[in-house]
Structures are given as structure tokens and as C-alpha cells.
Amino acid sequence: DGGITQSPKYLFRKEGQNVTLSCEQNLNHDAMYWYRQDPGQGLRLIYYSQIVNDFQKGDIAEGYSVSREKKESFPLTVTSAQKNPTAFYLCASSLTGTGGNQPQHFGDGTRLSIL
Amino acid sequence: AQKVTQVQTEISVVEKEDVTLDCVYETRDTTYYLFWYKQPPSGELVFLIRRNSFDEQNEISGRYSWNFQKSTSSFNFTISDSQFVDSAVYFCALSDRNPGAGSYQLTFGKGTKLSVIP
Numbered sequence: 001d002g003g004i005t006q007s008p009k010y011l012f013r014k015e016g017q018n019v020t021l022s023c024e025q026n027l028n029h030d031a032m033y034w035y036r037q038d039p040g041q042g043l044r045l046i047y048y049s050q051i052v053n054d055f056q057k058g059d060i061a062e063g064y065s066v067s068r069e070k071k072e073s074f075p076l077t078v079t080s081a082q083k084n085p086t087a088f089y090l091c092a093s094s095l096t097g098t099g100g101n102q103p104q105h106f107g108d109g110t111r112l113s114i115l
Numbered sequence: 116a117q118k119v120t121q122v123q124t125e126i127s128v129v130e131k132e133d134v135t136l137d138c139v140y141e142t143r144d145t146t147y148y149l150f151w152y153k154q155p156p157s158g159e160l161v162f163l164i165r166r167n168s169f170d171e172q173n174e175i176s177g178r179y180s181w182n183f184q185k186s187t188s189s190f191n192f193t194i195s196d197s198q199f200v201d202s203a204v205y206f207c208a209l210s211d212r213n214p215g216a217g218s219y220q221l222t223f224g225k226g227t228k229l230s231v232i233p
Contacts, residue, residue: 040124042206042223043160050218088158100210100219101148101167106160 002027006091006107012115013078013085021076021110023091031097032074033104036060037088046089049074050097078112086113118142119209121224128197129232136192136227138207144168147211148219149183149190154204154226166190197231204228 004025013019025032031050035043045058049068063082068074074093078085089110094102122137140149151163164174166183174181178195194201204226210219 040225042119042225045220090158090160092160098218100146100212101165103150103162103165104160104221105162106152109158111158 004091004093004105004107006089006110008110009108011110011112013112014115016080018077018079019112021078021089021091021112023074023076023107024072025074025091025093025105026072027093027095027105028071029093029095029105030071031094031102032068033092033094034058034064034066034074034076035090035092037090037109043090046076048097088112118211118222119207119224121205121207121227123227124225125228125230127230127232130198131196133193133195134197134229136194136205136207136229138190138192138224140188140190140207140209142188142209142211143214144211147209150208150210150221151181151190151192152206152208152223154206156203160206163192194229197229199231199233202229202231 007022033048034046037043044060046064047055047058047066049055052071055066055068065077091107092104094104118141120139128134147168149166152160154160171183180193182191206226207224208221210221212219
């Protein structure tokens with residue numbers, strides 16, 4: 001079945017540590033996205049990529065980094081510079097990133113906590 | 116002002132009742148798109164519907180219906196004969212372009228948590 005796979009489901013980070021969240025899709029979508037969700041809040045965009053080897057900052061990119069070396073993969077690194085990383089992280093993809101009318105399809109999410 | 120305002124933060128209904136989730140949006144773009152997503156307790160967001168700004172026709176899909184009114188910038192979602200499995204957080208989202216920007220950006224409301232009591 002086609003879909004988006006995020007791993008791990010739960011992740012714990014120690015102080016000063018970088019951690020990487022994985023996101024893989026087999027939908028052949030061009031665009032991929034990372035969102036952060038805090039309790040009682042909507043989704044806030046961290047980074048997005050409309051095409052391989054290109055990505056753009058979203059609303060809350062500070063303390064995060066991404067890469068897009070393959071169409072299928074869009075890993076997110078939460079660096080030690082992100083002082084409040086505890087949140088639920090959702091990865092999404094859409095057929096294209098430019099039309100505005102494409103629905104985004106989401107993974108199951110990764111819940112990140114501080115040790 | 117928020118771009119997407121979901122009026123209710125939480126709603127509780129008893130099974131079989133009808134319930135309406137309100138969504139009000141704000142945009143200067145003339146061509147935009149509105150979405151509803153469902154987030155069950157498992158966490159993933161499930162796409163429910165997309166509506167184009169130039170199509171104000173209401174839509175019904177089973178127990179779900181959507182009322183889009185451009186005049187009031189609203190895109191409300193009604194669940195008829197609610198069931199326990201409808202319990203989830205529902206998000207309304209707007210895809211539009213900022214003035215001078217070429218690309219669309221999706222903005223989510225803060226969500227409405229719906230609890231359906233058996």
C-alpha cells in the first residue's frame with residue numbers, strides 16, 4: 001500500500017543531543033513537509049520541499065534542519081539549538097507543492113520528548 | 116487576526132445527535148482552497164474534503180456535509196447521526212498565497228476536539 005512512514009513512533013532526546021526523525025513516502029509525490037503540533041495547537045510548518053535537492057524554511061525553522069537527497073525521503077534533524085523540542089511531529093507529502101489545491105497526506109507522527 | 120479560526124475548541128455530543136464544527140477564514144487571495152482533516156487518537160491526519168474558492172456548492176458524503184459560504188468566509192462541517200468513531204480532533208485549513216508571493220501555503224486552524232458520548 002502507498003503511504004508515508006515515519007519512524008520512530010516515540011523518541012527521547014538528551015540535553016545537547018541532535019536527533020533525526022525519518023520520513024519516507026512511496027506515493028511518488030514531489031512535495032514533502034514537516035509540521036510540529038503542540039497540545040491544543042494547530043500544525044505549524046517547520047520546513048517544506050517542493051522538489052529533490054531543494055527545501056524552504058517554514059514558520060518555525062529555527063533549531064531544525066532537513067535534507068532532500070531522494071524524492072522518497074525527507075528526514076528532519078532536531079538540533080540542540082531547539083530548546084523546547086517536546087512535541088508531536090508530523091510529516092506530509094503532496095503530489096505537487098505549487099498548485100495549492102493538492103491535499104497533503106500525513107504519516108502517523110513521531111512523539112519527541114526530553115529525557 | 117488568525118487566518119483560520121475554528122470557533123469551538125471542544126464539543127461533546129451524545130451519539131446520534133447532529134453536530135456542526137465552525138470554521139472562519141481570512142484571505143486576500145481570489146483563488147484559494149479550503150480543507151478539512153480528521154485526527155483520530157492514533158495521531159495521523161486524514162484528509163476529508165477540499166473545496167475551491169470558486170465553487171460554493173455544498174457537498175454531502177454519507178453522514179458528513181460541508182457548507183461553504185464565501186460571503187461570510189465560512190466553511191462549516193456537519194456530522195449527522197454522530198457515532199463514537201467520529202470522536203477526534205478536526206482541523207480546518209486554508210491554502211492561499213500571501214500578497215506578492217507566488218507559492219501557496221497551507222495554514223491550519225487550532226482544531227476542534229469532538230467527543231461523541233455513547
